Amino acid sequence: MSKISERLKNARIDKGYCVICGEYGFLSKDHVPPRCATTIQPMFQKTVSEHYYAEEVRPVNARWGAIFKTICKNCNNVVLGSLDNEIGKPIENFILQIKQYLEGKHYYGNIIPVPFNALLFLRAMVGHLLAATSVEVCKKGAISSDYYLPLREFVLGKNSDIGLTHDFYYWFYPNKTQITAQLTTFYNEGHACLCCCMHFFPIAFLITFKGEGTYPVHSSKLELEDKNLYFNMTQRNLDYVSFPFVPLRGNQMTLITSDFTSASYPQK
Numbered sequence: 001m002s003k004i005s006e007r008l009k010n011a012r013i014d015k016g017y018c019v020i021c022g023e024y025g026f027l028s029k030d031h032v033p034p035r036c037a038t039t040i041q042p043m044f045q046k047t048v049s050e051h052y053y054a055e056e057v058r059p060v061n062a063r064w065g066a067i068f069k070t071i072c073k074n075c076n077n078v079v080l081g082s083l084d085n086e087i088g089k090p091i092e093n094f095i096l097q098i099k100q101y102l103e104g105k106h107y108y109g110n111i112i113p114v115p116f117n118a119l120l121f122l123r124a125m126v127g128h129l130l131a132a133t134s135v136e137v138c139k140k141g142a143i144s145s146d147y148y149l150p151l152r153e154f155v156l157g158k159n160s161d162i163g164l165t166h167d168f169y170y171w172f173y174p175n176k177t178q179i180t181a182q183l184t185t186f187y188n189e190g191h192a193c194l195c196c197c198m199h200f201f202p203i204a205f206l207i208t209f210k211g212e213g214t215y216p217v218h219s220s221k222l223e224l225e226d227k228n229l230y231f232n233m234t235q236r237n238l239d240y241v242s243f244p245f246v247p248l249r250g251n252q253m254t255l256i257t258s259d260f261t262s263a264s265y266p267q268k
């Protein structure tokens with residue numbers, strides 16, 4: 001019998017430290033990618049390295065989609081719950097426009113603009129991405145490093161200066177496999193970039209330290225004063241849509257912390 005995915009041990013926890021606010025208590029289940037922007041369907045789930053490099057590992061049966069039990073009820077229902085529409089509406093609009101684009105509607109420069117509220121969209125995306133982590137964090141206490149603390153406080157509405165410490169990139173993601181990853185380092189020509197990401201149809205989303213970023217050429221940088229998301233629909237960079245999990249060339253490396261990654265794909 002083949003080995004079952006390491007993701008399984010992440011499903012069995014009741015109480016712990018919330019990875020967003022840091023409070024100890026009962027943990028609640030959050031869908032990542034968020035329920036408001038995806039169709040809930042039975043998925044198979046593995047870690048990213050199992051998904052790409054260990055086909056023989058049996059996936060976890062995620063009947064209700066990819067779920068992470070890592071945040072408290074308040075962060076789930078009040079903080080993130082109140083922001084659901086901020087992701088749901090732009091994603092719905094983008095999917096509609098992709099359809100029009102494929103049917104031949106002209107878009108200047110092949111760029112699809114999608115209206116959104118940058119601040120609220122970003123808080124929601126960062127919040128759900130933070131929830132997609134390992135239960136080990138819930139056992140030990142939320143991470144307060146230079147990378148995580150500003151992001152956690154930004155989600156809680158206590159830090160409006162997130163643009164001073166972090167950069168955010170996004171691009172069109174055409175695949176059905178949903179990927180979340182934290183504590184991943186992409187090494188390119190002597191430069192190491194710590195990043196976390198959340199990819200689900202139709203968007204890929206990447207967080208890096210400010211000015212340290214390595215990102216695909218067709219990505220757009222999210223600025224808090226933006227009125228639209230701008231998706232470059234070029235097909236030239238299809239190899240790079242799953243960045244940082246991409247074919248490596250020359251002096252490149254991807255360092256993965258397995259427990260902090262997840263790849264889910266539909267059972268049908």
Ligand SMILES: [Zn+2]
Pocket residue numbers: 018019020021022023071072073074075076
């Ligand atoms: Zn919390």
